[in-house]
Amino acid sequence: MTLPKKVMWILTALTVVGVGSLTVVNYSDACLLKEVTYNRGPVDDWQNAFGLSAERSVVRQPVDSMAQALLERKSVFKVDVDYSLAGGIDITINDFEPACFLLDSASGDLYGVSHEGRVIGLRYLEFSWEHPVLTSLKAGRLHSRCEDARVTVVVEQLKLLRRENIDLHRLVDEIDFAKEDHLRLTIAGLPYRLKVRAERLFDDLGRFMEFVSRFSPDMDNVRTVDLRFDEMVICARGKT
Numbered sequence: 001m002t003l004p005k006k007v008m009w010i011l012t013a014l015t016v017v018g019v020g021s022l023t024v025v026n027y028s029d030a031c032l033l034k035e036v037t038y039n040r041g042p043v044d045d046w047q048n049a050f051g052l053s054a055e056r057s058v059v060r061q062p063v064d065s066m067a068q069a070l071l072e073r074k075s076v077f078k079v080d081v082d083y084s085l086a087g088g089i090d091i092t093i094n095d096f097e098p099a100c101f102l103l104d105s106a107s108g109d110l111y112g113v114s115h116e117g118r119v120i121g122l123r124y125l126e127f128s129w130e131h132p133v134l135t136s137l138k139a140g141r142l143h144s145r146c147e148d149a150r151v152t153v154v155v156e157q158l159k160l161l162r163r164e165n166i167d168l169h170r171l172v173d174e175i176d177f178a179k180e181d182h183l184r185l186t187i188a189g190l191p192y193r194l195k196v197r198a199e200r201l202f203d204d205l206g207r208f209m210e211f212v213s214r215f216s217p218d219m220d221n222v223r224t225v226d227l228r229f230d231e232m233v234i235c236a237r238g239k240t
Helices: 005-027 046-050 063-071 150-164 166-171 198-215
Strands: 035-038 041-043 079-084 088-093 098-104 110-114 133-137 172-176 183-187 193-196 222-226 234-237
Touching (some): 063 079, 063 088, 098 150, 150 166, 150 198, 183 198
Parallel strands (some): 035 088, 098 133, 133 172, 193 222
Antiparallel strands (some): 079 088, 172 183, 183 193, 222 234
16 A cells, blocks of 8 residues: 555654654763762762763663672662663662561661562652551561561562552551461551461451451450451450
């Protein structure tokens, strides 16, 4: 099929503009790399530090090999690179999104726990208090997994809960790891705590929601709700 001359002229013009734009991005002085930041801070000797070149455009830098070199360092687990057509590259390492928070029982410091179950710092994170806090745990070394293997299991359960019922996920306030045979979970606004299983946290919460919505039980003076048994829900009053 032969295209009309007018259409051909328009397509040719668009092609020329596209090639011209690509040329500007790759070769013009306006897009040459001028500055580099590392974890939000400026870097003076970035050419030697990262193997980048001031004679190349931002998008023609060897960022793949640079990222690989950074990942070979024992303390680096994640590398993010952002470009700016104004002539900048922003390099950020270990900038994980937390799945939940962790209050270190030894120091009292607050950390994040990544979606992979690793302990992460909060220095560069934009805070979102929609995540629960894990308590009665020792954080251990940054970017390592907690000694308590239940943490990784709980993170997976929380990811499932957030995906299936984000409103309920937002209400989970605290998960206490003090007891070895169960977790104690606090729901925002409720005066009692829930005893749940780490590997069945999602299912146990689902049974609790069904229990209170279906039977409307009298929860006055209840201190704990035990959800560890598939066939029953045990409400305990008084000190437990």
